[in-house]
Amino acid sequence: MEPTNNSPKSHTLLYILLPVVILISPILYLLLLTQFSITNYPTSIKPTQEFCVEGYFLFPNAYTIKSSFPVEIETKDKITLFNKYDVFAKVICFKPTTLLPESKQYTLNLSYLNFPNPTVFQKDLTITTQEYPDIMDVRFTEEINNNQILEFSIDYSGNHLNYFINLEDYEAPCNQESSTILCDISSLSLIQGYDYDLKLVSKYNGVLIKELKIIPVQIRTAVQIEKSSIKNKSVLQDKNIYEIDITLNKEILNTYNISIRDDSDGEVKLESSVVGNLLAIYPKEEFKQNTTYYLKLNDLTGLDGSTLANEYVLEFSIDDGPKISWTNISNSFSTSGNIVLAFNQDIKNPQNIKNYVKIDSSTNYSYSIYKNQVTINPSSSLGFCKKYTVSLAKGLVSNTGLIASSGATYSLKTTCKRTVSIGTSVQGRSIYAYYLGSGSKKIVFFGSMHGSEANTKTLLNKWVTELENNTDRIPSDKTIIVIPTLNPDGIANLSRFNAHGVDLNRNFDTPSWVTGTYLKTDFYPTGGGSAPFSEPESKDIRDLLYRESPYLTLSYHSAAGYVIPTNSSSAISKAYSYSQLSGYTYVNPGAEGSFSYDITGTFEEWAEGRGYNALVVELSSAYYDQFLQNSRAMWKMVEQ
Incomplete structure (x- = not known):
């Protein structure tokens, strides 16, 4: 075996490198945990949204994070030890706790273990906010x-x-x-x-x-009621209403609230249906007479989603039974006339009217029914100038079954005026005089001697009505004679003159009578007639005075606003009274100086020559009858 060659050089290098590695490992670790741990992060964020930084974060809670804006920090996608200690995380998320300004740069600084230096161990992230949501x-x-x-x-x-x-x-x-x-x-x-x-x-x-x-x-326009088959606040004369139709301005859904209640809050059973823009309501019970009902409609919705803006209320009433709406009963009823009772609804026919209508207690009559009208025909003429009581009892039935719950009483007075024709005009029109009262002292009122002064006719017709309505006021010793129209042809022809072209107030037998007359500056060669009393109308008034010998005669004209008496103390006294009560100007007897033209052959001159007391009353208007202005004076002439 060969010996190992462990040279001192090798060991020396190892001994040198090992401490270096040990020394730089934390530095490398810090670099790894900061500079190289982040793999992805947004450079642009929404000012209101959470954003996240992705990477490899060991012991993420050991990171120190500094932000230039307030945030809440949360780690995600992490590994936890003992369900308590975060060992590793891949995501750190940042949620701004306030609204960040738009289009502004912010920084995030990450360091491990809050290592302050050098900056190489820290990671700065630059982030820009986007614009606000749009x-x-x-x-x-x-x-x-x-x-x-x-x-x-x-x-x-x-x-x-x-x-x-x-x-x-x-x-x-x-x-x-x-x-x-x-x-x-x-x-x-x-x-x-x-x-x-x-x-x-x-x-x-x-x-x-x-x-x-x-x-x-x-x-969108609201759902609106365009019309109803029953008008609001109408009074119906039938208890049986089978259908009420309401027309709308648009089609509606079949969902709504509807009710009909009476004035005691009793509810009427009903059904309803919708077809297009028509709402049909079907009451299922009879209505009560003399009762008010309220149809209320809510929660209407159109097919387009629009709604009924306000509650719709339709008010209607069921009428009571028949009531008299008109009658010809008056204070001057003809003794031979039929009494007409017109009701506010048609009357059931047949039914026995005598069960309900009485004329006093003894007057018998026949009757007829036509629609809403009952005509009473007394079996004999009514008495002259006599008062009667016409009574209607409750119970009369209409043709729809409504029963009158109350009656009525009327006072009838037959006419007190006697109508006499005192003659005829040139064209054959009758001249009527109306007599009221039965006393021996007589007073005459006549008008329309000139057909162009028709307001005097209206005045005297109203005077006749006044007398008829107040016959009890006529003194028992007086008879009043009223002739509204002495010149009916002039009235018909809208002319001052009669049909012969004669001014009747120039046709009386007086010393001043002449054939030719004046009216202002106009001359009329035959205005006075061919002779005094050549005209039938002037003869008629003359003959009336001869027959009746009135204590006073009043002749009405227009429109000078004068009262002119004949020359007697009685006439003058009465003229003063008339002037004061009417407001017309008193003029001394005779017309000299009162008019700007010659006046000849007048009624007043003739009356004075025959010993009659007379007044000429000139209304102050050519158009208005001025009855209210004259009535007190007229009564004064009767009563004094």
Whole structure:
């Protein structure tokens, strides 16, 4: 065997290298654990997201990590000893604990066992933040509903930002599901049918971070009631309503709430159906008369998702039984007239009207029914100027079965005026005088001597009605004679003159009578007639005064606003009274100076020459009857 050659040189080298290796091994180990342990890390991160560094990390908890921004650190993909000690990890993750500014550089420093020096035993990572999340897609159309959830997608999700839909001073919070933003806008109370500009914004701790997008939207029009087969607040005269149709402005879903309740909160059973935009309601029980009902409709939704903005309420009533809506009963009822009772609904026919309608207790009658009208025909003429009581008892039945729950009572007075024709006009029209009262002292009122002064006819017709309504006020010793129209041809022809072209108030037999007359500046060669009393109308008023010998006659004209008496103390006294009560100007007897043209052959001049007291009353209007202005004075002439 040959001896081993262990030269002193070899041993010396070994002795030298071994300490060196022992000395540099920790250094190499530190270099390995810092400079060469990281295999992958992001150079760009999202400001709101977690990011991770990949590598081989022995005893990861021994690393000291310094960050230029606040983070939470978590190791992942690791090996744990005794479920307690982390021996090895492949991933270290960093989660920012606050929102980082966008587009800014940050550093991470890793060192093992917090080894301070030299820097070769530390690892610095430079990381830049990206821009904040932005909208990638809008997942709805411009036309939306006011209770819709708006959906957006953003380019990445994060933990720190909150999203809102803003409208001026109002905002609706949004939910984030990964990179999807869901915004319920119902809290904004947007009005259906209006346009809005909504803003999607991001916030951090209530502070605005970014305005992502302005979204113009159109809120769909609301579901609206266009019409109903029953009008609101209508009064129906039938207890049986089989169908109520409600027409909408658009098609709706077959989901809604509907009810009909009466004014005592009793509910009516019903069924309903929807076909397109028509909602049909079928009541399943009879309604009650004299009752108000409320149909209420809620929670209507259109096929497009729009809704009924407010509760719809349809109010309607079922009428009571028949009630009189009109009657010809009056204070001047004809003694031979039929009484007509018109009701607010058609009357059942046949039924015995005599069970319900009475005329006093002894007046017999026949009757007829036609639709809503009952005609009462007394078996004999009613008494002249007599009062009757017409009573209607409850129980009358309509043709829909409604029964009157109350009756009515009317006072009827037959006419107290006697109508007499005192003659006819040139064209054969009758001239009527109306007599009221039965006393020996008589007073005459007449008008429309000039057909162009038709307001005097209206005045005297109202005077006749006033007298009929107040016959008890007529003194027992008086008879009132009223002739509203002395010149019916002039009224018919809209002319001052009669049908012969004669001014009747220039046709009386007086010393001043002439054939030719004036009206202002116009001359009428035959205006006074061919002779005094050549006209039938002037003869008729003359003959009336001859027959009746009135204590006073009033002749009405327009429109000077005068009261002119004949020249007697009685007429003058009455003219003063009339002037004071009516407000018309008193003019001394005779018309001289009161008008700007010659006045000849007048009724007043003739009456004065024959010893009659007379007043000319000139209304102050050519158009209005001025009855209220004259009525007190007219009564004064009767009562004094």
